Amino acid sequence: MTPIITAFARSPDRGQGLARDMRVRWALEEVGQAYDTRLLSFDEMKQPAHLALHPFGQIPTYQEGDLALFESGAILLHVAQRHPGLLPEEANARARAIMWIFASLNTVEPPIAEWEQAAYLERDRPWHQARLPLLEKRIRDRLEQLSRPFGEADWLDGTFSAGDLLMVSVLRRPEGSGMLETFPNLRAYVARGKARPAYRRAFEAQRAVFTASQG
Amino acid sequence: MTPIITAFARSPDRGQGLARDMRVRWALEEVGQAYDTRLLSFDEMKQPAHLALHPFGQIPTYQEGDLALFESGAILLHVAQRHPGLLPEEANARARAIMWIFASLNTVEPPIAEWEQAAYLERDRPWHQARLPLLEKRIRDRLEQLSRPFGEADWLDGTFSAGDLLMVSVLRRPEGSGMLETFPNLRAYVARGKARPAYRRAFEAQRAVFTASQG
Numbered sequence: 001m002t003p004i005i006t007a008f009a010r011s012p013d014r015g016q017g018l019a020r021d022m023r024v025r026w027a028l029e030e031v032g033q034a035y036d037t038r039l040l041s042f043d044e045m046k047q048p049a050h051l052a053l054h055p056f057g058q059i060p061t062y063q064e065g066d067l068a069l070f071e072s073g074a075i076l077l078h079v080a081q082r083h084p085g086l087l088p089e090e091a092n093a094r095a096r097a098i099m100w101i102f103a104s105l106n107t108v109e110p111p112i113a114e115w116e117q118a119a120y121l122e123r124d125r126p127w128h129q130a131r132l133p134l135l136e137k138r139i140r141d142r143l144e145q146l147s148r149p150f151g152e153a154d155w156l157d158g159t160f161s162a163g164d165l166l167m168v169s170v171l172r173r174p175e176g177s178g179m180l181e182t183f184p185n186l187r188a189y190v191a192r193g194k195a196r197p198a199y200r201r202a203f204e205a206q207r208a209v210f211t212a213s214q215g
Numbered sequence: 216m217t218p219i220i221t222a223f224a225r226s227p228d229r230g231q232g233l234a235r236d237m238r239v240r241w242a243l244e245e246v247g248q249a250y251d252t253r254l255l256s257f258d259e260m261k262q263p264a265h266l267a268l269h270p271f272g273q274i275p276t277y278q279e280g281d282l283a284l285f286e287s288g289a290i291l292l293h294v295a296q297r298h299p300g301l302l303p304e305e306a307n308a309r310a311r312a313i314m315w316i317f318a319s320l321n322t323v324e325p326p327i328a329e330w331e332q333a334a335y336l337e338r339d340r341p342w343h344q345a346r347l348p349l350l351e352k353r354i355r356d357r358l359e360q361l362s363r364p365f366g367e368a369d370w371l372d373g374t375f376s377a378g379d380l381l382m383v384s385v386l387r388r389p390e391g392s393g394m395l396e397t398f399p400n401l402r403a404y405v406a407r408g409k410a411r412p413a414y415r416r417a418f419e420a421q422r423a424v425f426t427a428s429q430g
Contacts, residue, residue: 027240055364056322063363073321074314092282099289105321106288107271121349127342134336142271149270157260 002036003028003064005075007209015210017203020072021060025171025205027162028054029078029198031083049057073105076162086162093158098155100163108146109170111138116173139179144172147183154192157209168193217251218243218279220290221265222424224254230425232418235287236275238384240420242291242377244413246298254424261264301377308373315371315378323361324385326353329389337383354394358386362398369374369407 005028007021021037028035044050045057053061054070061068062075066208069075077098080086087094114200115135122128146167171190174180180187193199221245222236236252243250259265260272268276269285276283277290284290292313295301302309330350337343361382365371370379386405389395395402408414 049301051364056318056360058322067310069310069314071321074310074317077313077317078310085243095282095284095289095293099284099286100293102286102289102292102320103271105317107273109324110328113325122346125342125345127340127346130340131337131342145271149266201231 002034002064003062004036004038006038006040006059006061008059009041010213015207017206018173020027022202022206023061023072024075025202026165026199027079030202031085032040073101080162096157097161097163101166104166104170108142111142112173115139143183143186147186150185216280218277219251219253221253221255221274221276223274224256225428226425230422232421233388237417237421238287239275239290239416241380241414242294244416246300248298288316295377310381311372312376312378316381319385321358326357327388330354342352358398358401362401386425
């Protein structure tokens with residue numbers, strides 16, 4: 001059964017692949033699972049039909065037969081557990097790959113998301129400029145903590161896993177701000193992720209949606 | 216093999232059970248797995264010996280033979296997958312319980328954590344009072360989105376699961392602020408979680424650590 005995911009009809013990042021459907025698309029491409037996409041306007045995301053699938057009114061969702069999921073991390077883990085390719089077989093390595101999913105989402109991403117959200121929601125508030133150094137320091141501290149033990153490795157823990165897929169996705173968010181660029185090993189890591197054929201296919205698929213919306 | 220977790224030698228919440236070791240203790244109590252605790256000072260958390268276990272210098276960690284994990288969500292999921300009692304057996308219900316772990320940590324907790332962090336780090340900044348309504352609105356919006364479909368259920372999806380364990384843990388953080396109290400069904404849900412014998416045992420164990428630290 002072909003799973004169906006939801007995505008923005010018109011992504012606010014204008015097809016840069018930063019919306020969370022990209023993470024699920026990438027995972028499905030890595031494991032070679034075809035999928036269908038249902039596109040939603042911002043208005044549709046807040047309507048009862050979508051809220052029944054996703055109580056927080058966001059994208060992506062994932063439907064596969066009787067199963068309906070939201071939360072990109074949960075969808076990614078579900079895909080990774082059902083198909084070979086995104087989690088090591090050996091039990092301890094598998095637990096560590098899952099640990100990196102959580103570390104990406106719960107430790108590295110939150111300060112990045114707050115910095116983006118402040119730029120979006122508090123840009124015109126009188127305190128925004130004064131707060132920016134605090135927000136940026138939180139991100140730099142996390143990148144520093146990640147960069148040091150990472151060293152010159154290719155991936156977080158041996159071979160590419162779902163943990164890398166999420167960490168690369170998270171680290172893409174501050175690209176171009178100068179913060180990621182301070183850490184050449186992390187910058188190379190992100191480039192390595194983006195060079196994967198499955199990443200490229202997922203990126204093109206989400207970009208095509210945005211391009212079509214501009215038609 | 217008895218797992219070993221790390222926890223604060225002197226919890227900053229003074230034994231209220233809001234530190235993240237509580238979530239792991241509670242999970243281990245639910246499945247009946249004994250554990251040992253290694254206590255760390257704030258200084259020890261930043262030393263190389265601990266950073267080798269946890270690159271972000273936090274608690275808890277989890278060690279079990281050759282396996283070392285950090286991230287309370289990952290530890291909880293590992294415990295839940297190894298022992299019966301925290302995840303349904305049926306595949307779709309299991310995927311949904313895992314979805315609620317992610318929803319607790321990635322959708323409901325972030326605005327709560329930001330509000331706490333601002334009170335801690337930005338209390339003396341000139342903008343703090345002016346920003347508070349923004350921070351609180353984000354929390355109320357999430358609680359509203361959670362409360363509406365929850366209705367008069369006992370748990371998020373049928374029987375108690377690891378998803379409930381995390382959601383109750385997250386919802387405990389704004390207790391007493393008046394925000395949780397606006398939603399009687401969520402308040403009752405938190406009370407239901409706290410009444411579980413496993414919760415009580417975990418709570419007493421972490422409180423005993425703090426009490427002992429006060430000598």
